[in-house]
Amino acid sequence: MTSIETHLPTDVSASTPTIATWLTTADHKKVGRLFIGTSFVGLVVGLVLAILVTFERINADSYQILSDNSVPQVLAAVRLLLTFGTVVPLLLGLAIAVVPLQLGARSNAFPRLAAAGFWTWLTGLGLALAAIIGNGGPNGGNSNLVDLYLSGSIVLGFGVLMAATSIAVSVLTTRAPGMGILRAPLFTWSSLVGSLALILTMPVLIGTTVYVYVDHRYARAGFGGNTGVNQWIGWALSQPFSLLLAIPALGIVLDVVPTIGRTRLAQRSVAFGAVGVVAISALATVTQTSITLPWEGAKFLDNAGTKIADLLPFLLLNVVPVLGLLGVLGLSLLTLKSSKLVISAPLTFVLIGLLGILLGAAAHIVGLVQDAGLIGSIYEAGVYVPITFGAITIAFGGICYWGPKLWGRSIPDKAATPLALLALLAIGLDSLPYYVAGFADQPTGLVNGFAYSGPQDLWNALTCAGFVVMLLASIAFVGLALKSFTSGEAAGNDPWDGTSLEWATSSPPPTENFAGVIVVNSATPLADMKSASSKGKVA
């Protein structure tokens, strides 16, 4: 039995300066919080840049702030920051911090790999953003900085891979005795599925980026130079990849709903299947790129055989993930139906976020029907943004839910719940107007020089307002979380009367999480312990 990097040494934080502790830590709770904290910065900066872009679109006749050269750079920065600067680190961070606690483990697998993953990811993101700032992103004018953008993307990809590997191996190898995979909490399951999806897709992105880098640096013969960058690696910044990244968020929904509802999750095994279905289909879609449907509605019955042949992969790869999402929503509602409904911030955040993801994924199906004429239109942003905002909103719910465990203090429900409603407003404003504008043929990737019939200024003003609302909600949430976690009310060890193992230890947990080994006999081990304890008292 090899015994490397499975356990961390005892805490040395007390004898070293705070900054050094954070820089050198391999404690999964600290690494998770580093990911989460950094993602907040990415979110705020990404939203500010998105506001700039959407503000420019309001008046399509001339530039107000940006210029021809800066538009592709800012567009790339927005997608990079919202995807790899926010959604990925937010969900990875939550998983790294929470999953070992849910597993009853003293640490995550390969803790130093996870820590190295954070710093590698941060370095790659920093290099890519520095390149974009210097006119080196996709379509950038500075060749050396385009190379820097590509190499930064490769480094970033390796960082994500390292963190995902640590999560996947943790779930596969460090579960408490008796905890089969079907007894693991749903967030643990969705984190495993999401991590494996990243492990299988990120190398493809890295490999393609290596090709583009070498070609751009030396030959510029096969990959279109600087203008070909997005054509080859842009798929990682759009749907269906965005849905793949959101998979861990589904587990947050399925953990929060029964705990807040003080009941057991309805049809638990179906929930495992629903998350798996979304993952498998989304993974297949990513590797085969988008499967579109050449329907030719006017000739409905012509070439029926060909149409069925087109329809089958289309249904499998694009419709089945939505069925999985509907399954998650249905199970959540079924669980809430049998519970005493209590409005709380985590529940509100996760349900609103799930609706956002569902809206985006359903819109994606319509967008791929060629007859609708939406491919290449701004409609594509209306698919990407609600999925991304939905995943972020669910992660906010996860922070409200698990924050007390990680920081030892609670976020007040009354202050946080309205922010979830603001997120709902932002999702609505950043999807519905995009759909209308998309059907009116507003092109994607442009902020200027387009015209179509209808109030195009209004649609673009509404989307701008949506990003402003999301920015305000995000800043308010971060401020509230910072205030609550530094000087808020002490949370207690089990503030939600939970049933999984993370609530069985103190808040915040000690360095090695648990004092002893917990043997698991069901999917709700803490509920079993509470039940046994109450029976003992009665006896």
Add this chain to the structure above:
Amino acid sequence: MLALPPASQPAARRQVFVGTAVAGAAGFMLIGGMMATWLKFRADAPVRESLKRGFIKDWMPDKIVVPEIAANMMLLGLFVICIMAQWAVYSAKRNDRTHTGLALGVTALLALASINAQIAIWTQMGVGANDGAFHSMFYAATGTMTALILSGFVYTAVAAFRYLGGRTKEVELVSAHALYWYFLTAAFCAVWFVIYVQK
């Protein structure tokens, strides 16, 4: 009365082995994705008349000669590495320190020989990465594969260092190391067939 200290954490389930399998899968996807892109470029290339072989895809320039002997030796070397790595596992399980060390040493030597063969291929071909799409993709794909083989060499060095340093109970690390070489050999099989045979 003093309480007893808490029980130790149960042994993780073959963590290094599982981690290596995950890393190997990622490496295989890396090479698989690159080979898929290579094949797409090759398939999309127009047809032209070759001086030697009639009508062919206008993909690899006629003047380029790929040194196939070195590529074949590289493939053969990787197969032998798998046998050596498995020999190390066999010996380690029997607590045979001498043969484990010998097997890991030969593995490392052959890994270096494979890297040397790749450098020989680049040198003998005598083309630059800036000569065209084929050239840049050739260097990108084979360079990535070489980097993976280098990572295998480092893995071998770490396994040998730990095992020969006295941790003779760490059979799992030696097994995981062998698994990694299996993954690398499978990946190189794809590279060999797509780049050196199909071209």
